Amino acid sequence: MHEPGISSRELMAENETLRARMAYLLEQAERNHEIMCRHQAFDLQIVGASSFPDLVGTIFSTLPVISDLDIVTLSLIDQNADIYTVMHRLGVDFETLPNLMFCEHAVELGFDMAPERQPRPTLGPYAPGRHRAMFPQPPADLRSVALVPLLRNKRLIGSLNLGSVDASRFTPALGTDFVEHMGSIIAICLENVISNEMLKYIGLTDSLTGAYNRRYMDRRLAEEIARARRQGYRLSCMYIDIDHFKRVNDTVGHQGGDDVLREVCTRIKAELRMSDTLCRFGGEEFVVLLIDADLENASIVANRIRTSVAGLPVDLSTGEQVAVTVSIGVAALTDFERDHAIEGVAQELIASADAALYQAKAAGRNQVVTAA
Numbered sequence: 001m002h003e004p005g006i007s008s009r010e011l012m013a014e015n016e017t018l019r020a021r022m023a024y025l026l027e028q029a030e031r032n033h034e035i036m037c038r039h040q041a042f043d044l045q046i047v048g049a050s051s052f053p054d055l056v057g058t059i060f061s062t063l064p065v066i067s068d069l070d071i072v073t074l075s076l077i078d079q080n081a082d083i084y085t086v087m088h089r090l091g092v093d094f095e096t097l098p099n100l101m102f103c104e105h106a107v108e109l110g111f112d113m114a115p116e117r118q119p120r121p122t123l124g125p126y127a128p129g130r131h132r133a134m135f136p137q138p139p140a141d142l143r144s145v146a147l148v149p150l151l152r153n154k155r156l157i158g159s160l161n162l163g164s165v166d167a168s169r170f171t172p173a174l175g176t177d178f179v180e181h182m183g184s185i186i187a188i189c190l191e192n193v194i195s196n197e198m199l200k201y202i203g204l205t206d207s208l209t210g211a212y213n214r215r216y217m218d219r220r221l222a223e224e225i226a227r228a229r230r231q232g233y234r235l236s237c238m239y240i241d242i243d244h245f246k247r248v249n250d251t252v253g254h255q256g257g258d259d260v261l262r263e264v265c266t267r268i269k270a271e272l273r274m275s276d277t278l279c280r281f282g283g284e285e286f287v288v289l290l291i292d293a294d295l296e297n298a299s300i301v302a303n304r305i306r307t308s309v310a311g312l313p314v315d316l317s318t319g320e321q322v323a324v325t326v327s328i329g330v331a332a333l334t335d336f337e338r339d340h341a342i343e344g345v346a347q348e349l350i351a352s353a354d355a356a357l358y359q360a361k362a363a364g365r366n367q368v369v370t371a372a
Contacts, residue, residue: 038066039066039067039182041066042058042062042063042066043185045058045062046058046059046185046186046189047185047189049189049193050193051193051197052087052090052092052193052194052197053087053092053093053096053097054193055189055190055193056074056097056100057096057097059072059074059160059186060072060074060097060099060100063162067162068164069162069163069164070139070142070163070164070165071099071135071138071139071142071161071162071163072099072160072161072162072163073099073100073101073134073135073136073161073163074099074100074101074158074159074160074161075101075102075103075108075109075133075134075158075159075161076100076101076102076103076157076158076190077102077103077104077105077106077109077156077157077158078102078103078104079104079105081102082198083102083194084102086197086198086201087197088274089201089212090197090200090201091220091223098136098137099137101133101134101136103133106156108133109134109147109149109156109158109159110122110130110133110134110147111147111149111156111159113156118149118151118154119149119151119156120149120176120180121146121147121148121149121176121179121180121183122146122147123144123145123146123147123170123171123172123174123176124144124145124170124171124172125143125144125145125167126138126142126143126144126145126163131145131147131161134147134159134161135161135163138163139163139165141165142163142164142165143164143165143166143167143169144163144164144166144167144168144169144170144171145161145162145163145164145170146161146162146163146170146179147159147160147161147162148160148161148162148179148180148182148183149183150183150186150187150190151183151184151187152187152188152191157187157190157191158187158190160179160182160183160186162179203215204216204219206279206280208258208261208262208280209261209262209265209280210262210265211265211269211278211279211280211286212277212278212279212280213279213280214279214280214281214282216277216279217277217279217281217287217289218346220277220289221237221289221346221349221350222342222343222346224289224291225333225342225345225346225349226342228333228336229336232336233291233292234292234293234294234332234333235289235290235291235292235293235332235333235349236289236290236293236294236295236297236298236330236331236332236333237287237288237289237290237298237330237331237332237333237349237350237352237353238287238288238290238298238301238302238305238328238329238330238353239281239285239286239287239328239329239330239331239350239353239354239356239357240268240285240286240287240288240302240305240326240327240328240357241284241285241286241326241327241328241357241361242260242261242264242284242285242324242325242326243324243325243326243327243361243365243366244365245257245260245283245284248260248322248324251322252316252318252320252322255316255317255318256316256317256318256320256322259314259315259316259317260314260316260322260324261280261284263314263315263324264286264309264314264324264326265278265280265286267305267308267309268286268288268305268308268309270308271301271304271305271308272288272290272301273290273291275291275292276288276289276290276291277289277291287350287353293332294332295330295331295332295370295371298330298332298370299330299368299370302328302330302368303368305326305328306325306326306327306328306366306367306368309324309325309326310323310324310325310326310366325365325366326366327357327360327361327365327366327367327368327369328357328360328367328368328369329352329353329354329355329356329357329358329359329360329368329369329370329371330353330356330368330369330370330371331349331352331353331355331356331370331371332371333345333349335348352371353371355371356369356370356371357369
């Protein structure tokens, strides 16, 4: 029985409409389940990221695909450039991550930073003047964006920036629970991987001078020899020794000796490029690896270092001053035979620079000698 006044045809039409509605809802449910599964897989992928470039690269390559976005960028707060410096020194190539930006202060991210509440996601139309910093290379037809604060223990560490060419994709009326959940997972992963990279960096540096330690140089030298073989550029090595360092310790004490080591390290660094690597090899010895530098250019740098160290006495924390000089041996990589083991080639390069250093010492110190 059906209600009086409703024809069979109308009832059939109503049932057809209900079936169509049910089919649509089932399709949406299946689609949402598929999206949820993709995002769960994404969460597992970033949680398992073992390094900073692995994590950030996964965010940039995977998130746009699973969320149907036209651009994803990441802004991180890095007040003293600590993150950038450490990642760079650990070998991160930022040119491969153009959608990663760093800023000095939280206010630059544009969130409401009222002290009584946490910043919330900002959704709405794309405004070039307001959003240019978050999307330095936006798609030509970018229409709507979502800026998601990355929070750890109520502290803002950055912003996940999502963009779409669909004007209705992100609007102020939309709920933010989903993007907030995504932001919280990414924030946790970022903090963990950055902390791990910092610990890795600390384990590869000398606590007194801040230079790398021998373990790092062994690893970096092997990497650079392999890269130099592939790309055909030159590598040079400097072996630096502080002259009469025992006499310095005997004269001004071990604290004064530490002051000398730190200052000599600072003066060496001042003559190097970002691509070069300085390590404290042990005691009063330092080794420098110069990328894309032949023997002649390396000798020029070595003489600048020698002159810088000898030019001015070192001011000690006690108020005293002490004159210091260094002797330097310089060698260049000449063995590009691919069938020679990289470890052996690395040892030979260091040994050649060390032999040249021995000659500089024998010739009266405060000199630069290049390997034959």
